[in-house]
Amino acid sequence: MIEKNNPKTIRAWAFYDWANSVYSLVISTAIFPIFYASQAITSTKVVNGEEIPYVEFFGRTFINTEIYSYVLSLSFLVVAAISPFLSGIADYTGSKKKFLKFFCYLGSISCGMLYFFDVEHLEISMLFVLLASVGFWGSLVFYNAFLPEIADPENHDQVSAKGFAYGYVGSAILLILILAVLTFFGNHLVRYAFVAVAIWWAGFAQVTYRVLPSNIHQRKPEDTYIWKGYQELIKVWNELGDLFNIKRFLRSFFVYSMGVQTVMVMAVLFAKKEIDWGGQDDTGLIVSVLIIQFVAVFGAFLFAYLSKRLGNIPVLIMALTIWIGICLAAYFIETAVQFYTLAGVVGLVMGGIQSLSRSTYSKLLPNTIDHASYFSFYDVVEKLGIVVGTFFFGLIEGATSSMRFSALAILSFFLIGLFLILFVKREKNIGPQMANN
Numbered sequence: 001m002i003e004k005n006n007p008k009t010i011r012a013w014a015f016y017d018w019a020n021s022v023y024s025l026v027i028s029t030a031i032f033p034i035f036y037a038s039q040a041i042t043s044t045k046v047v048n049g050e051e052i053p054y055v056e057f058f059g060r061t062f063i064n065t066e067i068y069s070y071v072l073s074l075s076f077l078v079v080a081a082i083s084p085f086l087s088g089i090a091d092y093t094g095s096k097k098k099f100l101k102f103f104c105y106l107g108s109i110s111c112g113m114l115y116f117f118d119v120e121h122l123e124i125s126m127l128f129v130l131l132a133s134v135g136f137w138g139s140l141v142f143y144n145a146f147l148p149e150i151a152d153p154e155n156h157d158q159v160s161a162k163g164f165a166y167g168y169v170g171s172a173i174l175l176i177l178i179l180a181v182l183t184f185f186g187n188h189l190v191r192y193a194f195v196a197v198a199i200w201w202a203g204f205a206q207v208t209y210r211v212l213p214s215n216i217h218q219r220k221p222e223d224t225y226i227w228k229g230y231q232e233l234i235k236v237w238n239e240l241g242d243l244f245n246i247k248r249f250l251r252s253f254f255v256y257s258m259g260v261q262t263v264m265v266m267a268v269l270f271a272k273k274e275i276d277w278g279g280q281d282d283t284g285l286i287v288s289v290l291i292i293q294f295v296a297v298f299g300a301f302l303f304a305y306l307s308k309r310l311g312n313i314p315v316l317i318m319a320l321t322i323w324i325g326i327c328l329a330a331y332f333i334e335t336a337v338q339f340y341t342l343a344g345v346v347g348l349v350m351g352g353i354q355s356l357s358r359s360t361y362s363k364l365l366p367n368t369i370d371h372a373s374y375f376s377f378y379d380v381v382e383k384l385g386i387v388v389g390t391f392f393f394g395l396i397e398g399a400t401s402s403m404r405f406s407a408l409a410i411l412s413f414f415l416i417g418l419f420l421i422l423f424v425k426r427e428k429n430i431g432p433q434m435a436n437n
Helices: 007-029 031-039 064-093 096-116 119-144 153-185 191-211 225-240 244-274 283-310 312-332 336-364 371-400 403-421
Strands: 043-047 050-057 060-063
Touching (some): 007 096, 007 119, 031 064, 031 283, 050 064, 060 064, 064 244, 096 119, 096 191, 119 371, 153 191, 153 283, 244 283, 244 371, 244 403, 312 336, 336 371
Antiparallel strands (some): 043 050, 050 060
16 A cells, blocks of 8 residues: 655655656647747638638648647547557556556557658658657546555645656746757757757656555456456446536546647647747747746646645636636737746636646545546546547637637536536535535
């Protein structure tokens, strides 16, 4: 058994956020999307007075960012399809750390392979985009499943926030280093940024691997453990049938995750296409990303503090209300200053809603040792939400040739998510410390 609330274990667990968040920032949010938007062009067309870049993909023509949305959507669908099966096996065999390592190395190696990105071989290049995303999100299934095993429920908000804070700070440090290299030595070195992400991710993950145990509950699988994985899933599914509050929360989480994660992966591309930067280069975009990162650190701890005072559900309601305002503002903003302001607000609620969503679900879990299987449902719900969100973002852009209408459509996800979370009961362990049932 592992000692819960051990500071050393918690730091080691949080350090995986430090390691893998460089993918989320450099590859998913900042450097690679800008690189992709400038490289992935095979032709252009003038639509409504604007020049729209297109690419050839498997013999068909798409807006370049449209196909990017579809590939990311597919990656989330892959993770959603395989994680329940793998999580069932991981719980039954006590092999969460092995799966965590596998997806970590899959993602980091794929990031390194982006060095060879070539629009003339776009299908192969986008395969590495797909695999890097699968590696990142697949590893989070098993990373998140350690949370109930390293800390008691009353500490989940702070521990979850600590992980996100480590991730925001660590990834920002690497991004600043990359920007310094590109500024002083030239943008022609940008491909080396993807290699740096691979090394950072796999390298710092070793801190986590050295401390987290491999088989916390000392499970000894039989030869038929593969089929036991399916049986574990069926058991958890049946248990969820009686856990009405978890189901209510997951319905809301499914819908608002469509919006949160889609904003995260498409924000920079939106800004590059839709905002007037007054002749500035792409440095302004990176500055906005750094604003989001550093404000998100504050946001994660602010929302953890508010949850202690007000309860998890009221604070999530507050966050979703702010997200609705963000989507409305995104449709109308035109200038760099307006985008910087909006980026600050996004950072505030992005860190808060991600951290608080994870800890709220963790608190709602029943008394069980099948944490990977339960967290696989959480991750499947999240991934299916992102599949829908990113797919419709690309679909709407393809139909309208404008990302502004896609941003406006995301507003509906937050509205529905806000409505659904109103039905989640404020139980004792997700309310303020002084609350009763």
